[in-house]
Amino acid sequence: MNKIKLASYLMFTISIIGLGYALIFNPANWIVYGISITLIPLFLLSLGLINMAQATKEEEDERTREPFIGY
Amino acid sequence: MARIQMRPGPPVIQHLLHTLKFYIKESSFPKTAAMPFYVAIASTLSAIWIIAVIMGPVTYGSLLLIFGVYAMHKIVEHNAGSSSGSPYGKLSCVRAVFSAAAEVPLFAVLIIIYLQTGSMILSNIVSYQAANGPLLFTIPLAAVMFFVLILSKAPYSPFAITKGKDIVSGYETEHFGVLRGYLMISESIAWYMLLWVFLTVFIGPLSLLGYLVGMVIMTIIVAFINAVTPILNPNHSVMMQVTFAFIGIVGSILLMIVF
Numbered sequence: 039m040n041k042i043k044l045a046s047y048l049m050f051t052i053s054i055i056g057l058g059y060a061l062i063f064n065p066a067n068w069i070v071y072g073i074s075i076t077l078i079p080l081f082l083l084s085l086g087l088i089n090m091a092q093a094t095k096e097e098e099d100e101r102t103r104e105p106f107i108g109y
Numbered sequence: 110m111a112r113i114q115m116r117p118g119p120p121v122i123q124h125l126l127h128t129l130k131f132y133i134k135e136s137s138f139p140k141t142a143a144m145p146f147y148v149a150i151a152s153t154l155s156a157i158w159i160i161a162v163i164m165g166p167v168t169y170g171s172l173l174l175i176f177g178v179y180a181m182h183k184i185v186e187h188n189a190g191s192s193s194g195s196p197y198g199k200l201s202c203v204r205a206v207f208s209a210a211a212e213v214p215l216f217a218v219l220i221i222i223y224l225q226t227g228s229m230i231l232s233n234i235v236s237y238q239a240a241n242g243p244l245l246f247t248i249p250l251a252a253v254m255f256f257v258l259i260l261s262k263a264p265y266s267p268f269a270i271t272k273g274k275d276i277v278s279g280y281e282t283e284h285f286g287v288l289r290g291y292l293m294i295s296e297s298i299a300w301y302m303l304l305w306v307f308l309t310v311f312i313g314p315l316s317l318l319g320y321l322v323g324m325v326i327m328t329i330i331v332a333f334i335n336a337v338t339p340i341l342n343p344n345h346s347v348m349m350q351v352t353f354a355f356i357g358i359v360g361s362i363l364l365m366i367v368f
Contacts, residue, residue: 071163079155082294083148086287091135 046087053081113336128293136286141194150189151288154295158179161302169232176216177274183209186280188273193283201279204270211350217260221251221361238313245311252311254357259303265335270343
């Protein structure tokens with residue numbers, strides 16, 4: 039499992055736990071706002087990173103050997 | 110827009126379909142991208158519009174904070190463009206600074222609202238309208254200014270210089286796959302919030318159905334304008350917006366003095 043996958047699963051778990059806490063345990067308003075501002079973006083990002091398609095082994099070579107022409 | 114221009118086009122829900130599609134596409138990160146800033150800036154856009162939702166429909170808080178979120182949106186456009194290292198992104202980044210100079214004065218519409226209602230707090234503005242009628246009729250020029258601001262956030266609008274197709278997709282050009290989908294979700298929240306603020310501040314307290322109908326009508330009006338107007342070049346776009354802002358502020362104050 040590569041680093042991005044590992045990090046995204048970690049972020050996903052943290053955000054699910056945080057959002058679950060805010061939804062179930064009914065904490066003070068400012069805590070709910072804090073959780074939603076930080077963890078909703080984290081949830082969306084990690085969900086995307088987990089779901090995104092991965093290049094297959096054969097394709098990987100194609101992706102990295104693409105000549106970089108520079109800007 | 111395609112239906113208005115009487116040509117076959119994508120379905121009306123294309124933005125949603127694109128967002129879902131980008132979420133499952135393979136993503137790549139440009140070699141020139143400034144990591145981790147390149148990813149963090151996309152998260153920032155999402156976070157700031159969630160703040161706007163909390164300040165708006167959730168707590169009916171201060172309009173000034175929503176103004177702050179809007180200013181941050183311009184900063185995100187600027188930084189998303191520069192973080193990718195793409196020349197198109199950089200052009201969009203420069204244009205974001207340029208357009209901020211025109212759109213921030215448009216947001217000076219807040220001053221007019223404050224002068225009329227004596228408050229910057231959304232709940233007070235809503236109760237003012239419940240007692241004195243919609244602000245749309247008392248300060249119409251301010252409503253026009255805010256509408257121009259909303260228009261400038263719509264893709265293909267005459268003022269959408271940061272996302273003009275002459276620079277491919279502007280600041281989003283090199284945010285591929287997941288990150289593009291992520292930016293598009295945040296933009297959808299931004300669109301919802303701008304329409305919500307317009308309807309709440311200028312028409313007043315509405316029911317859920319009222320908001321829905323109002324938002325659909327405003328989106329259709331914006332689509333009509335976008336379908337029949339060309340995108341202006343950056344200089345003309347900025348000068349037109351500044352002109353709208355000038356006429357709006359001076360006109361509104363004159364109207365207040367006269368009536």
